[in-house]
Amino acid sequence: MSEKPIQEMGLREIRELARARMPHEAWKHFMGAAESRATFRRNQRALQRFLFRQRIFHDITDPDAAVELFGYRLSTPAFVAPVGSFSLIGETAERDVAHGAGRAGTMLFVSHAAVSSMRDWKQATSAPIVFMGYLTRGREDVLRCAKLAEEVGFAAVGLTMDTIQPVKIGDRIPLSRVDGKPRIGHPASPKDIEWLKREVALPMVVKGIMGAEDARVAVEAGADAVVVSNHGGRILDYNRAAVEALPEVVEVVGGKVPVLLDSGVRNGGDIVKASALGAKAVLVGRPVAWGVAAAGVAGVERVIRLFTDELKRVMIMTGVARIGDITSAIIMRDGEGRAKL
Template sequence: MEQEPVNVSEFQKLAKQILPKMYYDFITGGADDEYTLRENIEAFRRITFRPRVLVDVSRINLSTTILGHKISVPIMLAPTARHKIAHPEGEVATARAAAACNTIMVLSFTSNCTLEEVASSCDAVRFFQLYVLKRRDVSAHLVQRAESNGYKAIVLTADRPRLGQREADIKNRLLLPKVKIYEGLISTKSHSDIGWLKSVTNLPILIKGVITAEDAIKAVEVGVDGIIVSNHGARQLDYVPATIFALEEVVKSVGNKVPVLFDGGIRRGTDVFKAIALGAQAVLVGRPVLYGLAVKGEHGIRRVIEMLRDELELTMALSGCCSTKEITRSHIQTQHERL
């Protein structure tokens, strides 16, 4: 019998064997030279630990609360497009895995399953991701559908006014099954759109794709309820920094006004710990979820989240932290600080 993968990287290797090359490249690829893609992962290796010993770590609590929703692990499922290219059950399998792990799934605007199908398939806490659209009537309609189907927040992805250049997709002549009619409607708008969005929904609004203090401050001024530090998995503008190195700037500029979440390059529980130490309340994972989905559907995603959870728990025990609140900036050190 084939051995079960023991970490995310092994899941990725299996996914590569299973998926058609065109789809595997679409999932793993980044923009242009893929500098930021490599950095998103490599930057974590330049952060080391300052563990505390002789702490009673017999009980470790991994839970946290995001916008009032208690989740058992500080690891959420990032919005990623078109899950049916990884598995025929698509986003329904993903949502079930989120429910089983007692965490939050963010459903992508470009999902294969409808938001109603996902809503009726499980009782996971779900957020709905939206792009800024040229047509406000379409946005309002989608937000109302999300609200009436029990989605608990809107995640407005702000870093995709146009699609980044992903050269593997060009070479592969990537053809994706059409999702919806909305693709042509994505536009560049201003922060005032957030004010407008707030006027059409009671749901909290998170902005995703912020990597500077300037944008974080503006977002808080116009009333967002949370910020997701993200560079879209390095698929948009190449040569932006690894998100883990943008996180602290955003956290400092926001203070405690709204929660700051993080994504980009999380492949280990140690990465989750580092993001929390730099001020993230929780992280989101994108590609690892798709690897799990490709390899074993709902079960595969559960395994991916469980592995990250177990690694995080061990990291906390070995660092002397009994809860996510006890993880502080002083538990890590950047390369620069070591010099």
């Protein structure tokens, strides 16, 4: 049986191909989420609960999916999320993700926990790159990487603020190790944001915001963008879905800095929903991992292009010409707007 070309595959097929090609332990690691997986499931379900208002009387035939961030123009608002463990998929996975992101015209977020050096990332891609540091690796190492990122021409740097204690993925606590020692916790503080801002002259991103109060603190401390994220449901069981936290973050941020969202984005329609609720762009985690596991560079490019094509189709069917024109007027909650029977 000849295999369908990756360019013709949908996300479900790509996911199944990835499952078949990925080492089993890696598959389990990627699909893992905190404890009972309630947050993981909720992320997608909460997005599914929004519906579109269809419009047909307009002349939009070729909507523009481009967005601008930190002075870079990207051809899509579907960015690549920072993932520390792409290398579990294969030796070339990090390089392939970087290359695929460049080919798809998107922005690449890279994790402090990844194997590649800042120089490796830069050489592997034409995409603008954001370095996301982990304070658990110590301020010194965050600073070393952030300075290198600045030197080699990254677009931005940032901090992932997730957990102090090691998390329980399913029934196991994976003890991530740094230099052979268990990763030590680090409480998040606005002082860390102020510190990194002073040290590095690049825009500063804070990832892991799940409510108005933390958003206010991050922006007051100098964040140039925040990512509303529960890290794909990997940190806290029975957390809210990221999209449920988005409106109050957008409100408190009040347009001062861009707000991004990740966790549970699985198609272009989800991106339109996030935009309608005020997100500038989204980050995509697991689907990019499936893409690289299924077909390397081409798989990553396919996932981003698939999401972008879907996004454009929804824009046409809801009558919006540009990403910036998407407003909450084009969505409703399931149950609202039902005709009286």
